[in-house]
Amino acid sequence: MQAANLFLVTIVLALVAYVLGYARSRSLATPLGGIRHLKSLPFYYGARAALWCGIPALIVLGLWAAFQGKVIQLLVVGSLPAEMIPDSEGAASLLLSKISNVASGALPPGFAEPPIVEAAERLTALRAQSRWYMTALVVAVAVLAGFLGWIRIQPRLNARAQVEKTLKWIFFACAALAILTTLGIIFSVAFETIRFFGKISFVEFFFGTQWSPQTALRADQVAAEGAFGMVPLFTGTLLISAIAMLVAVPVGLLSAIYLSEYASRRVRGIVKPLLELLAGIPTVVYGFFAALTVAPFISNFAASLGIDASSQSALAAGGVMGIMIIPFVSSLSDDVINAVPQTLRDGSLALGATQSETMKKVIFPAALPGIMGGILLAVSRAIGETMIVVMAAGLAANLTANPLESVTTVTVQIVTLLTGDQEFDSAKTLAAFALGAMLFLATLALNVLALHIVRKYREQYE
């Protein structure tokens, strides 16, 4: 049986165990005078039996499915004539791939040497056997464990507590996945970053103003030494983020204020989802729009004014990124403004302040910390945004503050360095991970700070 089918079978077996456990607990209860004399409801006895039946079986199934390939490979390869036994890992995988392609008919058998054809037959047989054993083992485990679980059912057993405890552990495991993910991120950038710093010095990376990762790939290739100063990348990133914030913060904030203070319910009902729509548009679409519509427009417009503007101006990427971030800023500000208690608003209005005076002099100052936190979050988003800049920003690491020039960003370089060429030992590819680590740390710091500010602010009014 296939692993997937076997999975279903195990589920069915667990259901059967459930039904049996349920029935047994009821029949145990009858002589006692009803289920109220059981420690738990019959449902829990059933569920407990099902867990007993299902969990070990699934573990066995998982292990088997994970290791059967390796084992079969060893068996098949081991059975080949001595001169065909592969001498390297690669050759082994090649051989096995050949055998399995012959076995599946993707390669015509006439093509292959007889031992291979034999091995292919053997492979087919072994696979069938393995499936058979797996089926037998899993079913046996399920039945046995299910039976054990079933036989132990007795009125004094607190099945509910056990079932709930198991569930709770499962829930906990799911929550703990977040830690694993973070560890995974750290793991995936840390090693490469350390190796990178083995090749390039800290000083050059953090303070160098040249970014030009051209390293030779081969000993006999002549290329520049490569410069790995991340300063221009970070200034480029910051320039684009700053432009984005210049668009997003005023527009987002003022929209939020208007919607929460002035707009009628109907207008709000229409405008808010439309603004949210801006947030739902994929970044690749913004990138497309920035690269093909906004950037040419800006450079043509600048040219018509006699100003020199790059076709991949930071302005285009930043401006479009700003549009993308508008809803982010507006919904965060909206939250924060709404968290300011109505009583403050009433207090000001009752003194005869106009709405805008109330907004500017009372609500806004009160909400400012929260809004700052929200803006920091938005900045962190802008810094990490990738597709817009990959498509619309440049590749040249210019150290400039002119928004009409083209700059490159950290994320652009990560993508450029890693798409296609995925070898892990040149400083060039390692640089991508070092940049990733920097990006992670920078956004992490921003997020921690921002979340802290926002939370503190919320607590203030709770």
Next chain:
Amino acid sequence: MNTMNTTVTKEAAMPDETPVPVQEERPAETIIQEGATVGTPFADDPKFKLRNVEVFYGQDRAIKNISLDIARNEVIAFIGPSGCGKSTFLRCLNRMNDSIDICRVKGDLHLDDENIYDPKRDVVELRARVGMVFQKPNPFPKSIYDNVAYGPRIHGLANRKSDLDDIVENSLRKAGLWEEAKDRLDATATGMSGGQQQRLCIARAIAVSPEVILMDEPCSALDPIATAKVEELIAEMSESYTIVIVTHSMQQAARVSHRTAYFHLGHLVEVNETNKVFTAPEHELTESYITGRFG
């Protein structure tokens, strides 16, 4: 004191007895005649002249045809069970209801013979004349000084810093807060105790020299000592201001007000001298409420 206890005892002595089902066969709606208020709702030359006021929240009629006069420099208390419309009615007097989208007000409401709800009327000016103090103290998260100076500043009442200083000092004095606050005018107001905060809110309201002060349960969030201070303040202020106070404590109404208005389910059931309301209520419902049969 004993006399009262005796009264309560009458009921306490028979806990097992079925409590009298209040108006079970005669629901409140039927024994109140809409628009007909018992007692003395009207006054000569009133500060507020309110006639046939109705307030709707969407479809719900929260205030049902109420007519009432509020005299100059009187302290009038609004009492009644929760949800009977006291706050709603109070907030009509300075149009604080405007900010609630679904709220509509009907009827004639006049302040010094000017129609409050005239569409051309300016709420900013109205509210500068009719100040308000809320249930929960709501100082702005600014310094004590800035809280009090806020009103004068936005209205441009002071030309110079020294004028402003004077206004702030005067208002804090009137609110009985000057001694406590004078050394920490720059401290943020939210650091003060609840009672101080509420008096600060009163000072803030006084600072724009209103003619009327509306108070919506100003002491319900305060401890007994702070309450006593605020009540004292109300008594003092009644010399120069007209004060309308909503309270859920009958004792408080008894202590501070000249007249008391009893609300029930959006109706104004009875208005009378406070004295009279608590000793000899004219309306059956008022009596039930006073004696604690419900609420």
Next chain:
Amino acid sequence: MNTMNTTVTKEAAMPDETPVPVQEERPAETIIQEGATVGTPFADDPKFKLRNVEVFYGQDRAIKNISLDIARNEVIAFIGPSGCGKSTFLRCLNRMNDSIDICRVKGDLHLDDENIYDPKRDVVELRARVGMVFQKPNPFPKSIYDNVAYGPRIHGLANRKSDLDDIVENSLRKAGLWEEAKDRLDATATGMSGGQQQRLCIARAIAVSPEVILMDEPCSALDPIATAKVEELIAEMSESYTIVIVTHSMQQAARVSHRTAYFHLGHLVEVNETNKVFTAPEHELTESYITGRFG
């Protein structure tokens, strides 16, 4: 009735007088002796035997060394100013405080000689024996039938559908709701009026045949008519259950309870026959509270 009014008048007549600052120079803390409860806190063969109970919320001590017995089939009322710890104490009796992380309970609490806070003790079973009714009616958003049947179902009290039907009918009958509800058992409970909802909650609590019913201000969200019905119900139930009721209405305490316990700032100040508490309170604080000097 008149007698009472006169009393109030005394104060109402002098609204300009400075209200007496309650215990300004003698804060409540000093006139209460910790752990020393005036009156008759103990009983023979009690249902609950509570000794030296202390409850902490984090660092705050919300209940301060309280000892009290609750007799079988008595109705005991907890009264006291807001925040004095009535609800906190009540919730110790069926360990509802467990769900509050920062809450810790100390002392000996026994129900029929079994330690309530024994770590090995199963709260599920405890709560099946000690039911609870809350301030705001909180029916599940399910049908009326399912609301009442929920408890019996999770405790496995019914083997067959017909058993369950019987339990539901009985409980609704006892809660005086059967007539109103029998034709719409499948309607969702949230569609009922507040009073009906509260009675449904009572029926739900009864359905698991508890021995004790705890009620935390069960009428405070109800109108007078519904209140009367619930009070009537409490009177009936007191025959078969031990009832502990928290109320903010002294009148209600007077009407429904046999004994009354007065709480103040986490102390149990006085416990006495209800009759006695309202006519001749032994403790100074109780008297101040009863006469409305604060709260």
Next chain:
Amino acid sequence: RDTISIVGSSTVYPFATVVAERFGSNTDFPTPKLESTGSGGGLKLFCQGIGTQHPDITNASRRMKPSEFDLCQSNGVEDITEFRIGSDGIVIASSRDADNLELTLEQLFLALGKEVPSPDDESKLVPNPYEKWSDIDASLPNVAIRVMGPPPTSGTRDSFNELALQGGCEDLPAVADMDEDQMESVCQSIREDGAFIEAGENDNLIVQKLIDDDSMYGVFGYSFLEENSDRLQAATLNGKVPTAEAIAADDYPVARSLFFYVKKAHVGVVPGIKEYAAEFTGVGAMGPNGYLKTVGLIVPPRDALMDLQDKAENLPNLSKDELM
């Protein structure tokens, strides 16, 4: 794995994708999967070893280097078949709206070299001082030198370094008497001060950016020029315009051959490799009217094509001697 995996040159990518698609639609084999990684990156992946996780074929826009051959050998990739599939010129292109360049190779080196003879003293090497084309020669346009080109993983870059830069540098007096290694390192070093912009492997992106920006010049293969001939123009090098004829006749100075390499160990393991090679070298693809010609490949002459087809049939081994 039963799908052919191809990596390598971005110059060959457009031809290879067309072949792959044809191959997929004309045979029962699945369409190969192609990633464009640059010649160097591709060869590196290719030589990483045998086994299904490694690619079967790599494209290159230059010949495999002996060092790469050694890498392959040391990783067990011993038997390799080489296919030379045509030629490509490297052009210096710009938008049709830009000033066209008429360069000599020497001028090109002066524009892009890392160290160039000082304008004052021909025999001394100084860091490249030229900022505008007109600084090099007054006849050139008065715009800043900004050239986008491929990264070092790219075969185009290697060829450009060898053919164009070194070609323009060898005869300069300052380097004339250096030894070979020294000369190579001077002549093939590209300046890193921002005048030369390393674009990614995606030549289409460069084309796109040239079209948008009139002041930029780009370095890439001839086929990309042809594909966009209505929007791009090419600089003349040593007076020669890059045309198919000129490149095929080796008249244009910067022309090189295109290759792909087949890992023989995978033939017979991953189905269809041989057939793919046959399709690539068939008359339908590379004949005088083949579809590769229509997409801009400068196809090999008839007798070379016959050789290729033989190779596809027999898959002869590449030896290191051939590469030296």
Next chain:
Amino acid sequence: MSDQSKQAEIVRQSLKRRYRKERRFRAYGIIAIAIALSALVVLFADIIGKGHSAFIKTTITMDVDIDGEMMYLDDASDERQMKMADFVEPLIQALMREIPGAGESDRDAVRDLLNPYASNQLRDALKEYPDLLGTTQTMELLSHTNVDVYVKHAGDDNYSIKLNQQQREWVDQLVEKGVVDTSFNDVFFSRGDSRDPSRAGILGAIVGSLLTMAVTLVLSFPIGVAAAIYLEEFAPQNKLTDFIEVNINNLAAVPSIIFGLLGLAVFINLFGMPRSVPVVGGLVLTLMTLPTIIISSRAAIKSVPPSIREAAEGIGASKMQVVLHHVLPLALPGMLTGSIIGMAQALGETAPLLLIGMVAFIVDVPGGFLDSATVLPVQVFLWAGSPELAFIERASAAIMVLLAFLISMNALAIWMRKRLERRW
């Protein structure tokens, strides 16, 4: 009193100035909203303007003599012969017949009007119905991309027309005769990627997206809900759960490309999973969406009033019963809404997928979770980088399809929120 009236006067006088400010402030708000909304409108107009023409294909319909002799084919069921047969010739002959002016020397020019894969259409037809050999059939064939561009965009100077003058005249004639015609572009929806714009379709990308999303949904929804329940209902207040919480909040704000690095390092390099496959894409997107789902699920759980919990607990329900019987059913609509929005985000995500190789040229429509695939947004990225404008047109069309998916997902979420949300 006089003080009061004097001040009232001052207030009155200041009013005009203050209301001017008020109006200005309002105007700022309106302008801000107008900017945001017009950006939205411009974006949509731009994309629709660029992409709508991709939904139209240009075909050539003509009578084709399926003449065995011309094709070197006398038995269409013989595989060997089929391999060697010339399927182009009959098409060229047929088209030459439709263009009276074209002579033998124009053969190549005429052939270039036909799609390079038109002959495959004939071959496939013969493969299926060998009997067609020797008959004359009316066939609808795809035109060459150049013809397609000319027919749809003649006169638009954004497009370069690659037909010569002669060919343009022919096409004009053929359009006149109805031989060249335009119709709904079903090819676009029924094929995978191609190097030939007129044969390029998004089915491969759509299927890739669906497979990837299936993996993401199956993993992230149950895990997210379980994690939310744990954190909201069971987590004790301790360092570990605090740490988990901080982690989740941070992960929600970690740039998506970092998840790409994670996928590359862990799933591909460490676990040795294949590149470019939906399983890996789905796993990466799962990790990326989980925090969103957890956070919105927690909000949904929080919005269930505590009174319900108390009620159940007061009757003696265990914590788990309270959660499973009461909280979960009530919070489910909110959880679903949050998850749909999280899935919509994942559907539009590109950057992390670039790093795990889902950016290859893949023609075949993937048939399973382990087949190489791209997804819609990556397809957009690939086409957007192509120099041929015919691909830009298709990229815009693909964006329209992607947006249609996203908008309907969001609309579904809004509808569910409106429909199922309970007000307490």
